[in-house]
Amino acid sequence: xxxxxxxxxxxxxxxxxxxxxxxxxxxxxxxxxxxxxxxxxxxxxxxxxxxxxxxxxxxxxxxxxxxxxxxxxxxxxxxxxxxxxxxxxxxxxxxxxxxxxxxxxxxxxxxxxxxxxxxxxxxxxxxxxxxxxxxxxxxxxxxxxxxxxxxxxxxxxxxxxxxxxxxxxxxxxxxxxxxxxxxxxxxxxxxxxxxxxxxxxxxxxxxxxxxxxxxxxxxxxxxxxxxxxxxxxxxxxxxxxxxxxxxxxxxxxxxxxxxxxxxxxxxxxxxxxxxxxxxxxxxxxxxxxxxxxxxxxxxxxxxxxxxxxxxxxxxxxxxxxxxxxxxxxxxxxxxxxxxx
Numbered sequence: 001x002x003x004x005x006x007x008x009x010x011x012x013x014x015x016x017x018x019x020x021x022x023x024x025x026x027x028x029x030x031x032x033x034x035x036x037x038x039x040x041x042x043x044x045x046x047x048x049x050x051x052x053x054x055x056x057x058x059x060x061x062x063x064x065x066x067x068x069x070x071x072x073x074x075x076x077x078x079x080x081x082x083x084x085x086x087x088x089x090x091x092x093x094x095x096x097x098x099x100x101x102x103x104x105x106x107x108x109x110x111x112x113x114x115x116x117x118x119x120x121x122x123x124x125x126x127x128x129x130x131x132x133x134x135x136x137x138x139x140x141x142x143x144x145x146x147x148x149x150x151x152x153x154x155x156x157x158x159x160x161x162x163x164x165x166x167x168x169x170x171x172x173x174x175x176x177x178x179x180x181x182x183x184x185x186x187x188x189x190x191x192x193x194x195x196x197x198x199x200x201x202x203x204x205x206x207x208x209x210x211x212x213x214x215x216x217x218x219x220x221x222x223x224x225x226x227x228x229x230x231x232x233x234x235x236x237x238x239x240x241x242x243x244x245x246x247x248x249x250x251x252x253x254x255x256x257x258x259x260x261x262x263x264x265x266x267x268x269x270x271x272x273x274x275x276x277x278x279x280x281x282x283x284x285x286x287x288x289x290x291x292x293x294x295x296x297x298x299x300x301x302x303x304x305x306x307x308x309x310x311x312x313x314x315x316x317x318x319x320x321x322x323x324x325x326x327x328x329x330x331x332x333x334x335x336x337x338x339x340x
Contacts, residue, residue: 022333025049025085025131027073027097027124031058031302031312033294034096034139035066037322041330043094046085049073054304055312061301077123081130090192092133093333094326098140098317099124103148113159125159132164134195135329138188139317142171145186156188165190168201172321174295176206179318181262181293187325191332201332204324262293267314268307287313295320 021044026035029048039045047067050056056070069076082089099120113129116122128136138160144153160167167190174183191199217238220230227235265285285293287302290313297319302309 022093022330023087023091024094024096025092025127025133027095027127028099028120029055029059029068029097031055031316032062032300033296033316033319034098034137034322035059036296036300036319037317037324038094038096038137038326040319040323041326043326043330046087046092049076052308052312054308057303058301058312061303062299073120073123077126077130081127085131087131089130090132090134092131094135094137094329095124095127095131095133096137096139096326097124098138101140101144101147101152103152112162115155116159121156125163128160128163128165128190132192134192134333135199135201136160136165136190137325137329138190139325140186140188142184142186145171153186160188160190164193166193166196168203170203172203172325173206174318174321175261177204177321177324178207179261179293179295179320181264181318183264183318183321185317185321189325189329199332202328204328265290265293265314267311290314294318 021042024038024043024045026038026045026048029035029050030052032048035045035048045066047069048059049069049071050059051070051072053070056068059066059068076084081087085092102119102121113122113125116125124138138156144156147153157167157169167188169186169188171184172187174181174185187203189201189203191201217230217234220234221227222229227239287306287309288298290310291300291302292298294313294316295318296313296316302312304312
């Protein structure tokens with residue numbers, strides 16, 4: 001083979017390698033909100049583990065090609081994970097998931113992996129230790145920060161650091177990323193220490209926000225109203241030279257009805273202390289409406305009883321938020337050859 005042919009072959013091989021999607025394994029997959037966002041960002045999900053039978057069936061029904069494992073993660077983490085998922089140590093690009101938070105043991109104040117034994121997070125940490133993925137995404141509720149006076153999250157971060165990962169964390173509100181609800185999630189991202197000079201991951205930039213001044217003025221405008229519906233002196237100050245313009249100027253300071261973010265979607269259609277009533281009808285949101293607020297596509301089918309489906313939707317990570325985060329991880333991984 002001459003030099004020119006060798007160069008062409010190497011170029012083709014490099015392009016083929018670059019076109020391979022980055023790989024992901026997801027734990028505690030639920031109904032697929034996080035997995036859908038990760039898929040949308042371009043990842044190839046090798047496997048998803050979910051204990052709940054209805055949620056696992058939801059995943060299988062909508063993505064028959066996905067390798068969905070419906071089992072207790074405690075039965076899986078002790079296994080030879082390399083053999084089980086046909087992947088070498090260090091080859092996986094992303095480990096994702098969000099284990100429900102539970103208090104940890106503090107015997108001896110070791111604050112290591114053994115302190116998390118008996119919790120669901122322990123198994124996430126075992127996967128991390130055994131597979132050594134290049135990056136991980138661990139999402140949870142904001143309340144994890146204060147859970148057990150902050151000790152739970154401190155232990156989690158300590159275990160991640162001991163596993164050899166550089167950590168970055170941030171609270172993200174789904175509303176800032178195109179999701180129609182105010183829903184905060186604690187996002188923890190890790191990069192394997194030997195790759196920190198090759199991989200840089202940034203948190204997604206929030207969408208446009210009103211200034212505090214403009215926000216306070218809009219709070220005076222009723223749904224469907226505009227500048228004529230607020231005190232004249234405030235409208236005049238805000239509009240400045242536009243005040244003297246001709247025409248109705250109905251586009252200025254106009255506030256649309258039904259255009260506010262939903263409060264966080266819950267796991268039940270009607271809870272006495274936290275009812276979520278439909279804006280037009282005296283009824284709770286139905287499952288599909290809740291799914292739309294969670295940014296699930298309309299063709300995503302939820303399986304199980306009515307109560308189970310409500311719970312699956314309510315527990316999910318908003319798909320669009322998941323995509324924004326996963327997209328940044330994907331971009332960060334772009335600095336490495338896939339599988340390298």
